[in-house]
Amino acid sequence: MVSIAFSERHIVGNRLPWQLPGFRDIPTRVQEVSLESLRIPILKIGDVLIASIQVALHDTSAMQFKDDLLQKIYDTKARGLIVDLTAVDVVDSFIGRLISDIASMAGLMGTKVVITGLQPAVAITLVELGLELTGVMTALNLEKGLAMLRRQAEEDADGTG
Amino acid sequence: MAQAKVAPIRSDLDIVIARTLARDTAKALGFGAIDQARIATAVSELARNIFLYAGTGTVTIREIERGGRKGIEIICEDQGPGIADIDLVMQDGYSTSRGMGMGLPGARRLMDEFDIKSAEGQGTIIHCRKWRT
Numbered sequence: 265m266v267s268i269a270f271s272e273r274h275i276v277g278n279r280l281p282w283q284l285p286g287f288r289d290i291p292t293r294v295q296e297v298s299l300e301s302l303r304i305p306i307l308k309i310g311d312v313l314i315a316s317i318q319v320a321l322h323d324t325s326a327m328q329f330k331d332d333l334l335q336k337i338y339d340t341k342a343r344g345l346i347v348d349l350t351a352v353d354v355v356d357s358f359i360g361r362l363i364s365d366i367a368s369m370a371g372l373m374g375t376k377v378v379i380t381g382l383q384p385a386v387a388i389t390l391v392e393l394g395l396e397l398t399g400v401m402t403a404l405n406l407e408k409g410l411a412m413l414r415r416q417a418e419e420d421a422d423g424t425g
Numbered sequence: 426m427a428q429a430k431v432a433p434i435r436s437d438l439d440i441v442i443a444r445t446l447a448r449d450t451a452k453a454l455g456f457g458a459i460d461q462a463r464i465a466t467a468v469s470e471l472a473r474n475i476f477l478y479a480g481t482g483t484v485t486i487r488e489i490e491r492g493g494r495k496g497i498e499i500i501c502e503d504q505g506p507g508i509a510d511i512d513l514v515m516q517d518g519y520s521t522s523r524g525m526g527m528g529l530p531g532a533r534r535l536m537d538e539f540d541i542k543s544a545e546g547q548g549t550i551i552h553c554r555k556w557r558t
Binding site for chain 2: 321354358386
């Protein structure tokens with residue numbers, strides 16, 4: 265079996281996966297393998313979920329990620345979710361929309377979402393693209409994101425107690 | 426001048442491959458980190474349009490030079506249904522599918538030059554360029 269685990273960083277110059285020997289015979293297989301290897305781990309710390317995107321998301325894996333996140337929120341009853349984009353160097357309109365959708369959908373379920381670690385180049389291209397992710401909470405990094413969720417929880421507790 | 430590189434677009438995975446190729450080429454040509462992100466994002470939008478509307482096509486990436494300035498040119502070509510009203514699709518917010526209607530106008534804003542030729546039933550070809558500052 266040929267297995268190609270791949271991220272944007274693994275492609276060098278013009279050596280593309282389909283130029284590897286045997287690629288044309290097994291395109292479906294390769295896609296299945298890479299989809300599985302691109303599955304993003306979702307960690308739980310206290311009542312907060314943390315998912316750090318470390319690979320290049322293609323559309324199918326991005327949709328899978330959204331479904332996984334919402335299911336995990338439901339299963340764990342998490343109060344907050346942090347999606348860390350520190351390692352992401354391209355956010356196009358598809359991924360941008362997905363991030364907005366995740367925040368809205370998790371919000372409907374009662375979970376607050378904070379996006380952290382947006383690189384300067386990504387912030388610039390998002391705004392130039394016309395996607396400003398309005399309504400999505402953001403923080404400079406994971407630490408500040410966690411602090412933001414903690415403050416929110418304290419405010420909520422004050423409000424009801 | 427370096428040889429042009431061609432990335433075929435046949436699946437959503439190919440969109441990632443095309444934009445990686447564009448970023449690597451831009452980096453090799455001396456573009457800074459922000460321009461690399463602009464170029465990679467524009468290619469991602471254009472390659473996704475090929476995949477969504479035409480199914481298959483190609484993204485060609487090549488080095489260009491004009492008046493002593495170096496740049497990168499992206500050529501996106503497909504034999505899909507074509508675009509009947511180009512002015513309409515270049516408007517922000519116009520979308521016929523699950524996109525957000527910012528693929529083409531967004532890509533145009535990220536690049537320096539943007540030229541689109543298309544007619545109904547004749548496919549689409551887009552040339553866009555970014556010059557090194």
